[in-house]
Amino acid sequence: MERKQAEYSSLDERYAIQGEKYQGQQYSHIYYTRLHHMRNLLHPLVTAWKPHLPVTTVLGLEEGKDCIIVGTLYKHMKLKPSILDEYSKERSAIPLVKPHNFMHPDDHLILEDESGRVTLAGAIPPAAYVTGTVVALHGKETSAGNFLVEDVLEAGLPPQHTLPSINEDKYVVFLSGLSVGSDTFNPLQFQLLIDHITGHLGDENDQTIASNIVRVVVAGNSVHISPRFFNGQTVASKDQSRIAEPIKELDIMLTQLVASLPMDIMPGSNDPANFSLPQQPLHRCLFSGASTYNTFSSCSNPHQFELDGVRFIGTSGQNIDDLYKYSDAKDKLEFMERTLRWRHLAPTAPNSLGCYPYTDKDPFLVESCPHVYFIGNQDKYETRLLEGMEKQRVRLICIPRFSDSGVAVMLNLRNLECSTLSFSTSLDA
Amino acid sequence: MRSGSGGGDMKSFFRQQKAHAAAGSVKPTGGVSKKASQPRHHQKPVAQAVPDLADDPRRRIDEEEEERERMGREFDMDMRYGPCLGVTRAQRWRRAAALGLAPPHAVIAVCSDDQPCLWEGRV
Numbered sequence: 001m002e003r004k005q006a007e008y009s010s011l012d013e014r015y016a017i018q019g020e021k022y023q024g025q026q027y028s029h030i031y032y033t034r035l036h037h038m039r040n041l042l043h044p045l046v047t048a049w050k051p052h053l054p055v056t057t058v059l060g061l062e063e064g065k066d067c068i069i070v071g072t073l074y075k076h077m078k079l080k081p082s083i084l085d086e087y088s089k090e091r092s093a094i095p096l097v098k099p100h101n102f103m104h105p106d107d108h109l110i111l112e113d114e115s116g117r118v119t120l121a122g123a124i125p126p127a128a129y130v131t132g133t134v135v136a137l138h139g140k141e142t143s144a145g146n147f148l149v150e151d152v153l154e155a156g157l158p159p160q161h162t163l164p165s166i167n168e169d170k171y172v173v174f175l176s177g178l179s180v181g182s183d184t185f186n187p188l189q190f191q192l193l194i195d196h197i198t199g200h201l202g203d204e205n206d207q208t209i210a211s212n213i214v215r216v217v218v219a220g221n222s223v224h225i226s227p228r229f230f231n232g233q234t235v236a237s238k239d240q241s242r243i244a245e246p247i248k249e250l251d252i253m254l255t256q257l258v259a260s261l262p263m264d265i266m267p268g269s270n271d272p273a274n275f276s277l278p279q280q281p282l283h284r285c286l287f288s289g290a291s292t293y294n295t296f297s298s299c300s301n302p303h304q305f306e307l308d309g310v311r312f313i314g315t316s317g318q319n320i321d322d323l324y325k326y327s328d329a330k331d332k333l334e335f336m337e338r339t340l341r342w343r344h345l346a347p348t349a350p351n352s353l354g355c356y357p358y359t360d361k362d363p364f365l366v367e368s369c370p371h372v373y374f375i376g377n378q379d380k381y382e383t384r385l386l387e388g389m390e391k392q393r394v395r396l397i398c399i400p401r402f403s404d405s406g407v408a409v410m411l412n413l414r415n416l417e418c419s420t421l422s423f424s425t426s427l428d429a
Numbered sequence: 430m431r432s433g434s435g436g437g438d439m440k441s442f443f444r445q446q447k448a449h450a451a452a453g454s455v456k457p458t459g460g461v462s463k464k465a466s467q468p469r470h471h472q473k474p475v476a477q478a479v480p481d482l483a484d485d486p487r488r489r490i491d492e493e494e495e496e497r498e499r500m501g502r503e504f505d506m507d508m509r510y511g512p513c514l515g516v517t518r519a520q521r522w523r524r525a526a527a528l529g530l531a532p533p534h535a536v537i538a539v540c541s542d543d544q545p546c547l548w549e550g551r552v
Contacts, residue, residue, distance in 0.1 A: 023516070028515070029515065359520065
């Protein structure tokens with residue numbers, strides 16, 4: 001039985017840090033390029049939105065005059081942890097236990113461009129926005145010196161290439177949060193998944209389904225190395241081999257997978273890769289067995305690729321988790337939708353999410369709308385088909401942690417429909 | 430070593446002391462900054478009637494250097510091209526060109542590849 005194939009091309013060049021040279025620069029440059037790029041996008045949209053209003057800079061604001069300003073939002077948050085709190089004299093004011101979500105009713109937004117900043121008030125709810133988003137605002141300056149917002153314009157979903165028509169069912173399997181080496185990892189569950197995908201399991205029907213799977217994408221946190229090795233003390237020689245055990249185990253299992261079909265593996269927050277985004281691909285020497293196959297592909301986080309003309313963008317979840325800490329939405333899918341509407345994968349980088357200080361570009365800007373947008377390491381499986389104003393259609397997928405849920409996600413390239421593969425090893429039904 | 434502090438007048442003031450210490454009271458080539466020339470260092474008569482021929486090439490070179498410095502400084506301070514700290518002038522110019530801002534060509538001609546901006550090392 002032959003496995004189906006799909007044409008793959010990786011679009012990850014923008015996330016490679018190899019060519020960058022660090023000269024001691026700060027983050028002002030990445031904010032400048034982001035504002036410049038987004039402003040060029042917003043200006044034509046603004047003239048279409050409210051053509052009769054003038055666009056001014058913050059410095060050019062006149063009191064009482066209706067106008068439009070474009071700039072980067074900054075959200076002033078009372079509870080946001082600051083390194084300077086360690087040095088403050090009134091330690092008691094700051095809670096010792098850090099809350100998961102840093103929102104507070106007193107948070108307010110400030111708009112900043114090259115000329116200055118202005119505090120915002122009015123029809124712009126701070127709970128829905130985060131620092132680093134670029135928007136256009138219609139309103140007027142008040143006598144108190146604030147800018148009273150009447151209306152907000154976001155860039156909206158970017159233009160999308162048309163979805164190519166594929167005649168047969170081809171599936172992509174998404175996995176995330178394997179956490180090999182942790183207490184919650186169940187090797188039998190992962191082995192079941194591998195056997196199913198490689199076609200070693202089930203009768204002919206099951207094998208037919210498995211032969212339609214063209215690719216596996218592992219979206220982060222594939223290993224879990226015990227935190228006791230990270231407390232800064234030197235590791236005893238008998239423990240040194242223990243650190244590498246999860247990675248070796250992962251390599252053995254991935255070799256079985258890679259022998260059968262192409263696979264992409266992305267680093268996550270717990271993986272042995274760099275901390276700041278964009279995370280560079282996991283090194284091939286970590287996978288001495290799997291990397292000998294040409295079907296093994298180690299990718300960056302975020303990861304962008306094209307399969308048979310269908311465009312995918314995905315991360316291991318750090319960008320959405322950070323949005324969850326600093327803003328509010330009814331579910332993770334809404335955060336994902338917002339990042340697409342703001343045309344930026346990680347607006348909180350570099351404010352609260354680690355990021356490389358680029359000088360001449362911002363690689364997280366989304367220029368063309370993907371067909372599939374996935375994030376890994378989430379609490380539960382969620383999916384939605386997002387429709388845009390210009391008939392864009394995006395499949396949003398939240399991939400749950402495999403070690404907790406035993407669930408992998410299967411996407412059909414033909415119609416962008418999503419389903420789950422659920423594996424359980426408990427003997428009670 | 431040339432002093433790089435302060436506005437254009439201070440620069441010419443110091444250079445005045447070193448290069449023209451022997452020649453004495455040549456008026457500073459004050460086109461460097463928009464501030465009016467400070468009268469404090471000049472109680473001497475203004476502009477010699479007959480310029481000293483031996484100073485001419487030196488003065489022209491100095492004028493050119495000042496002009497280059499001035500262009501560099503104006504380019505650094507221009508808000509449209511973004512922050513100047515942390516990148517060299519040439520990199521900033523190329524970034525501005527890549528973003529479509531059309532920075533003046535005269536600037537790239539005068540800055541060498543690793544010349545930092547005005548505030549480098551001081552802020």
